[in-house]
Each structure stands twice: as C-alpha cells, then as structure tokens.
Amino acid sequence: MKWNLRWAAAKRDIWRPSDLLPVFEAVGFTPSLSKVAALWSGKPISVRLDDLDKICAALDCTVADLLEAEPVAVADGNRDQAKRAVGDGGAPSGPVRPTPRRSGQRRSLPPN
Template identity: 70%
Template sequence: MKWNLRWVAARRDIWRPTQLLAAFQEVGFNPSLSKVAALWSNKPITVRLDDLDKICTALGCTVADLMEAEPVEVADSERQAEPRAVGGEDTAGAIRPVPKPGSGGRRRSLPPN
C-alpha cells in the first residue's frame, strides 16, 4: 500500500505535523504529536479504523485518497512452489515410497499373550 497522507494534507495547505495535529483537533481527534509525526513521516504498519475515519474527516478525503494499492511482484520461485494435489495431474517422475528391505511384504507377528 502507498500512504498518501502528505499529498492529501498538502491539498488542504497543511505542510507540517503540527498543522496536521491542529486539523485533527478541530474534529475531536486528539492523538499525540509523536503519533502524528509518525503518520506524517512513515508509512504506518497499522491504523485503527476509527482513527482512519477521523483522519479522513479532518482532511476532507476518502480512504482511497489516503491509501493506494500497489501491485506486488511475485518471484518466479514463489510461483513454482504452488501447492499441488497429491495424485493430481502432472505427476510424471513422482517419487513413491519403497518398502524396507527384508520385510518381504510379510505381516507383523502378533504380540505375546
């Protein structure tokens, strides 16, 4: 995900975390300045839905304005490691279990009485 908080804030002529905090406080959202600075300078790992709603209200935007999906590159090795059903198609060269030598396929003896 791409975090576009600075871009959305700039559209409202907000250029610093302290100005963003003031905009938040206008709508009754009172995070600490350190939390606002972290949202401002980094892409957050998590954001509470309640907080996201308040951020959107304060900036007059939608969640789609704040967050933008980015395609994820999948490595070729990860594509090839897809799980397959046992006994499904494309089993050429599959390895099957081999009985232990010396067992001769005999049944086990019964335990003593």
C-alpha cells in the first residue's frame, strides 16, 4: 500500500506536520506532534480505523485518497505464477504435495 497523507494534505495547502494539528483538532482528533510527524514522514505499519476516519474527515478526503494499492514485489522466478489467477486450471509449476521418500525398506512399527 502507498500512504498518501502528504498529497491529501497538500490539496488543502498544508505543507508541514505541525500545520495538521489544528486541522485534526477541529474534528476531535488529538494526536501528539510526534505521532503526526510519524504519519507524515513515512508509511505507517498500522493505523486505527477510527483514526483513519478522523484523518479523512479533517482533510475532506476518502480512504482511497490516503491509501493506494501497489503491485506486490515478486521474485523473478515466480513472476509467471504471481500473474496467474488462483484456480485458473493451469499446470502447477511444481508438485502439489511433497512426495515421501521411499528407500525400499518398510517403516518399523511404533513401540507398544
């Protein structure tokens, strides 16, 4: 996900995290300046839904304005597999289940 708080704030002529505090307080959202600075400076690991709702109300935007889906980074070897839809019926790239090793001897029975 891409976090677009700066873009949503810029649409309202807000260019610094300290300028967000009065806008947030107007809707009843009172985070600390350090929390606002953390939201401003990078992508948060988690955001409470009620906080997200208050941020959207303060900036007069939607959740889709703040969060934008990005394609997931895929290793080069799995690129074709990532593009294939689940259940598309294509041949799997490897065995579906691991196959047991058979060494010619039968397994011993467990102790009584």
